[in-house]
Amino acid sequence: MGQKQSMFAPVKQRSFRNLFIGSLFSDSANWLDMTALAVVIAYEWGMGATEIASMMIVLALPWIFIGPVVAVWADRLPRRMLMVTCVLIRAVVILGLFFVPNLYLMLALVFLRACVATLYNPARMSAIRSLVSDDLLPQAISLGQMSMYLTQIGAPMLGGALIPLIGARQVFLVEIGFLLLSALFLAFLPPLKSEANESERGQHFWKQFAAGIVHVKSKRILSVSIILMTIGMFIVLLYDGMLVIWTKDVGLGEHAFGYLVSALGIGSVVGALLMGSIPRWHKKPLHMLITLALICGLLDVVIGLGGLKVITVGLWMWFLYFLFFGIFSAAAMIPFSFIIQKETPKHLIARVSGVSTATTALSMLLAPALGAWLSSLIGIGGTFVIAGLFMSLIAVIVLLLLSRILNEKQDVVNESPAPSA
Template identity: 40%
Template sequence: MKAGIFEPLKFRPFRSLFGAQLFSDLGNWLDFIALQVIVAYHWGLDETAIAAVIIVLGLPWVIIGPFASVFVDRLPKKQMMIICLFLRIMFVGGLFFAPNLYILLLFVFLKGTVAAIYDPARQSMIRFTVHDNHLPEAVTLSQLSVNTMKIIGPALGGGVIALFGAKSPFLFEAAGFFIAILILLTLPNMDEKEMNADIKSEKKNRGNGNYWKELLDGIKHISYTPLLKSSVILSSVAFFIIFLYDGLFVFIAQNLGFTEGNFGLLISAVGLGSVVGSLLMGNWTHWKRKPIHLMSSALLFSGSLIIVMGLGSMEIVNLPALAWVIGAFFLGFMGSGESVPYGFILQSETPKQMMGRVSAAATSLQTFSMLIAPAMGSLLAKWLGVSFVLIGAGGATCLLGAIVLIFIVRRINDQKDIQEKQFQA
């Protein structure tokens, strides 16, 4: 009988881990609107200040996460996650009382640093809480939490601001992290024997346990594992292309005829599409045999949708608002066709005891792509115009998907030729 997406929740350890993730992910997105409202409306600062907040949010994932990941792999994951959540509550308190932009940026950086340590630890724990045959469903549930909270978090944050004031989301965020701590306390320690055995085995293999050697081992593992290396490069380039136009989406929506009142429909449709896509992939897991095929095919389809939106922005293609909303839904739907297989490859192609280092190194590369892309997108928009940036991004997405698919097909044909020659010999 085929296992459904919720099958991993039958295991108590994963249930505790996933429950904590729900509240942690919600906390991550609750303050997304609050930070921008405080900076832009309360302090009257310009776009540069907003950009500074976004950059400082991402920096820890690039410059702290990879270096801290060695300790993530060495230390007990459950205790580390609980400590990280306590620290996040403290830093959210700092955001609540921040009197100016500089203090705000300091606490944004500190909160991001703890998040960059928490997430690799959580990724590591997934493998210890479910059997390998339930890994696709577990990874999909994890991605479903991220995608769902991207929708619920900002919407809830906006509602809380309207009811209780601009800084109130920080209080709800802190409460969410506290609930996550309570749930994590129910996580059994059943994995510790296996974890300690893995760590001891790796220590024996690596000799003296040199910090820099351990750090490089995580990077080397990515470069020496073809499927993992391909997925990391593919997702990083895809993230770069997406964030070229992501910050310009509001201007694209204006060109498509959306007003302030219904612009939110477009964003919500993307989020809803990613949730539906994750649910579908969790119940249909045949893709796990060929995850790169799915990632590259999803890029081809999403690139085509982006090109059509770019042509719509130039008024070459004229469609009603509902059609653009449906297009945005499928854009999100295809996005899950990239993110879920990537998460599965990351988990399945990495030894348990190296998960923290490999996850942090991969995330660092992706976040770096995401940080430099908006500035480049903004410059290109000023030079070429928003519509041309969108069409260019769509074309690059299609090209990326096509190149990977062609490479895969050629590789399969080469393998067939080798097998035929061996058979004839």
């Protein structure tokens, strides 16, 4: 019966609709301040790539070192109160960015903003599981991903349009307005009290912290999915910042980069929509994740061959190609998020989400440097080829071991039933 549900069925429920709209405003605010921060650093202060890179590092560090720890509170505290409080704290931090006089204070505020996000995001993941029935969970996850991709496209465009009209710093004030609207919608959620079970009440903080890591290690399907996604993110980040150089190497012209980024963005939205509308993968999400990882790896290889001039086509053929690449890469996030939700009991969702995010965030620090080194040795095209082949190889290895992964003993206590992966 759950397989017949519409992609947009979850938004018919008032509580989830408030969470979805609140998330739209919150995610839009995230991308607005990323645009404004970059413009202030590069244009107002006349700084360069080093300072932009330092901002990205400061953004990543809390997800690695603080996120898994504060996720304990996301599981223990009432999530409505927690999300509203986090959004309001972010609004205060962004107000500070409006007045910030130098890079060092800006980095301190950006770090604080990221710390708040490490508490907010696991709480949101946990709230989805509490608000939506199991048969609507795939659609709810797809809608959440679609929200992120839509705001990733729309918010920078809005920021780019506003900056010439009102200035970069005034965009922070627009962002504060978005955050206040987000807090308003989130305030209408039910209380969403802690899902902690009786055995956890009164436990020492660090024992509760370790419970998320122990659960990931004990569930082979879950740990394999996180490892696979972490490797996938690492490979993407090897070349992610070098797409503009690839465009130049292929000889497509300065204007082509914007078109290809747009193609990726449009494809991401389409990918999320398709995964929310196709029910067949719900019973075997790990199969789907591996298949999509294999496809993305092969698509990377073709992009690399283009960079090596082995494949030569025009801009619009590459536009269509990157559109499909966006579809498949975005689609892979849906079964991954679904596995985390279904293979984790409700009282551990935030902690497992924190562990997962920390592992993928670590790649934000390591992959770009390795990618730059590889590109200096074998070129951008060669880096794409190596990255794609490695991703495909990992997917094939996991596929060969799939029967062993799926035959794990279900010996974890307090587990809710999970589908066959």
